[in-house]
Amino acid sequence: MNCSVQENLGFEIAELPADSGGDTTTPKADCDRISSNKSTDGLILVVDDESSVRTTIKAILKKAGYLVNTAEDFRSAVELIEKNDYGVVIADIILPDASGIDVLKYVRGVNEETQLITITGDPNIDTAADAVRAGAYDYITKPIRRDIFLAVIKKAAEKAKLLRDRKELEAQNLLYQKHLEKLVEQRTEQLKASELKYRTLFEYANDSIFLLDCPSGKIVDANQQAVLMTDLKWNKLSGRPFWFLDTTSHPTELKKFCKETINKGHCHLDDVHLKIKGNKVIRADLSAKVVELGDQKQVQVLVRDVTEKKMLEEKQREMEIDLVQEQKLASIGMMASGIAHNLNTPLMGIMGLSQLMIMKLGECEEIKSIIEQANKISTIAKNLMFKSRSEAEKMVVAVDINRLLREELKFLESNLDFKHNVEKDYQLHDPLPPIQAVYSDFSQSLTNIVRNALDAMYNSSTKRLTVRTHLEGDSVLIDIIDTGCGIPKKNISQLFSPFFTTKPIRGDETEGEPTGTGLGLSSAYKLLSPYGVKFDIDSKIGKGTTFTVKIPTAQATAKNKDRIEEAGIIG
Numbered sequence: 001m002n003c004s005v006q007e008n009l010g011f012e013i014a015e016l017p018a019d020s021g022g023d024t025t026t027p028k029a030d031c032d033r034i035s036s037n038k039s040t041d042g043l044i045l046v047v048d049d050e051s052s053v054r055t056t057i058k059a060i061l062k063k064a065g066y067l068v069n070t071a072e073d074f075r076s077a078v079e080l081i082e083k084n085d086y087g088v089v090i091a092d093i094i095l096p097d098a099s100g101i102d103v104l105k106y107v108r109g110v111n112e113e114t115q116l117i118t119i120t121g122d123p124n125i126d127t128a129a130d131a132v133r134a135g136a137y138d139y140i141t142k143p144i145r146r147d148i149f150l151a152v153i154k155k156a157a158e159k160a161k162l163l164r165d166r167k168e169l170e171a172q173n174l175l176y177q178k179h180l181e182k183l184v185e186q187r188t189e190q191l192k193a194s195e196l197k198y199r200t201l202f203e204y205a206n207d208s209i210f211l212l213d214c215p216s217g218k219i220v221d222a223n224q225q226a227v228l229m230t231d232l233k234w235n236k237l238s239g240r241p242f243w244f245l246d247t248t249s250h251p252t253e254l255k256k257f258c259k260e261t262i263n264k265g266h267c268h269l270d271d272v273h274l275k276i277k278g279n280k281v282i283r284a285d286l287s288a289k290v291v292e293l294g295d296q297k298q299v300q301v302l303v304r305d306v307t308e309k310k311m312l313e314e315k316q317r318e319m320e321i322d323l324v325q326e327q328k329l330a331s332i333g334m335m336a337s338g339i340a341h342n343l344n345t346p347l348m349g350i351m352g353l354s355q356l357m358i359m360k361l362g363e364c365e366e367i368k369s370i371i372e373q374a375n376k377i378s379t380i381a382k383n384l385m386f387k388s389r390s391e392a393e394k395m396v397v398a399v400d401i402n403r404l405l406r407e408e409l410k411f412l413e414s415n416l417d418f419k420h421n422v423e424k425d426y427q428l429h430d431p432l433p434p435i436q437a438v439y440s441d442f443s444q445s446l447t448n449i450v451r452n453a454l455d456a457m458y459n460s461s462t463k464r465l466t467v468r469t470h471l472e473g474d475s476v477l478i479d480i481i482d483t484g485c486g487i488p489k490k491n492i493s494q495l496f497s498p499f500f501t502t503k504p505i506r507g508d509e510t511e512g513e514p515t516g517t518g519l520g521l522s523s524a525y526k527l528l529s530p531y532g533v534k535f536d537i538d539s540k541i542g543k544g545t546t547f548t549v550k551i552p553t554a555q556a557t558a559k560n561k562d563r564i565e566e567a568g569i570i571g
């Protein structure tokens with residue numbers, strides 16, 4: 001190709017450095033020394049078959065600070081392009097073995113950022129348009145003006161640099177993104193592991209754990225133990241306020257507990273009654289606190305089921321009380337029987353001396369009366385000895401309920417208020433079938449019920465005690481009726497619970513007021529239940545109470561058959 005060099009428009013040969021002018025025919029490719037494969041935006045390849053053009057362009061570019069390689073044809077250009085990353089490739093549009101457009105296409109295939117500039121001596125529109133269509137950055141027509149040429153090269157090199165920087169940034173971005181993704185993946189795994197750990201701790205805790213929404217108190221989560229304890233499926237627990245476990249006897253206890261937790265941040269409550277599936281009630285210790293989960297506040301409630309523990313404690317306490325009572329009874333019984341026994345000697349003396357007096361003085365009404373009264377004392381002493389012996393020995397005997405009631409009511413007359421101020425109405429249906437039982441089980445229990453009737457009439461203006469016995473089928477029924485204060489409905493279900501009392505304990509009473517321990521009815525229930533005895537209570541506030549004891553004679557006898565045979569007593 002010819003290159004017209006115009007002094008005023010084109011290359012200034014005089015500016016060429018001395019060592020750069022010898023690029024005439026060989027070698028086919030001429031390279032500035034660079035480390036190969038190193039990206040160099042300032043590295044330029046000039047492809048032209050005209051040695052003078054290559055030399056001139058190289059000199060101008062080197063002077064402008066670029067590193068320059070040259071090639072005289074397509075094949076040697078390709079070799080260089082394979083080895084180096086060029087910022088700009090300047091190719092003549094017509095080469096001996098291909099076209100400048102071929103160079104451009106080749107470069108594109110290897111390196112997207114390299115900018116190509118074609119040089120044409122024939123600036124017809126088609127060649128220029130072809131070059132630009134094929135992705136050339138620009139084209140320069142011969143003769144080349146140095147200033148325009150350098151300006152175009154500069155821009156092309158800048159664009160190449162920009163593209164390369166962008167590519168590098170994108171690559172870095174990609175790397176960073178990959179790193180981030182890996183980090184997120186790792187963190188997610190860690191979170192999953194920790195979530196699993198805490199979920200396991202939560203699920204397999206021995207206590208029930210509820211998580212409540214704050215402040216609505218609605219259940220948002222519960223562990224397996226909670227589901228087991230309440231015997232309710234999760235969908236029956238979820239979304240319900242925690243206080244749906246409140247019992248009817250303490251309808252607002254849990255609601256207050258939740259409110260206090262929210263106000264104070266924490267709360268404890270021992271021996272709470274919780275209503276679970278089927279209206280069953282369990283006893284539990286509660287401990288709650290407000291916890292912050294993310295940006296949400298929740299109430300965590302720990303529930304420890306203490307039903308069995310409490311029952312065992314109560315049983316133990318009852319047994320201790322029983323033991324004390326038994327010991328007391330035994331010692332009173334022994335003392336009574338001792339007194340009764342000792343009375344016999346002076347009684348025998350009185351009776352013997354009375355007989356002697358009759359022999360000496362003849363029949364005399366007064367002495368007969370003395371003997372009669374002494375006989376009465378002797379009967380009382382015998383009864384007392386029998387009662388205390390059977391109580392102490394826990395023998396099963398054939399008990400006549402009417403006789404037992406008469407004895408017990410007589411003993412109660414040692415209370416002067418009962419003796420003088422209470423109207424008595426005894427309607428004892430004779431004969432009643434005997435009941436095979438331990439005498440003291442019935443004497444103690446019925447006395448407790450009668451004592452309650454008398455206590456209830458402490459403030460009554462009319463004090464009347466009615467005791468009725470009658471037969472109903474195979475059962476003996478005993479009604480103990482008073483005209484006392486009556487029993488409020490809410491108390492009825494608790495009457496037989498140990499320690500339930502509405503009376504002041506001893507020491508706190510006003511003068512003459514009856515005191516209570518709350519053990520009378522619970523011990524009656526415990527003593528008589530084995531006989532199949534049922535209790536019925538009919539009460540009106542301010543009017544009085546009818547307490548009915550129903551003893552199934554057949555069942556009571558069957559229950560004690562073994563004990564009766566052991567004792568050698570057959571009804």
Ligand SMILES: Nc1ncnc2c1ncn2[C@@H]1O[C@H](COP(=O)(O)OP(=O)(O)O)[C@@H](O)[C@H]1O
Pocket residue numbers: 448452453456482484485486487495500501502503515516517518519520521522545547
């Ligand atoms: N006939 C009755 N009239 C009114 N209240 C009664 C009657 N019988 C029992 N009660 C109630 O039952 C409670 C429990 O009775 P009890 O177990 O004998 O214990 P205590 O007599 O020591 O209080 C009494 O405190 C009382 O409130």
Ligand SMILES: [Mg+2]
Pocket residue numbers: 448451452516519520521
């Ligand atoms: Mg009582």
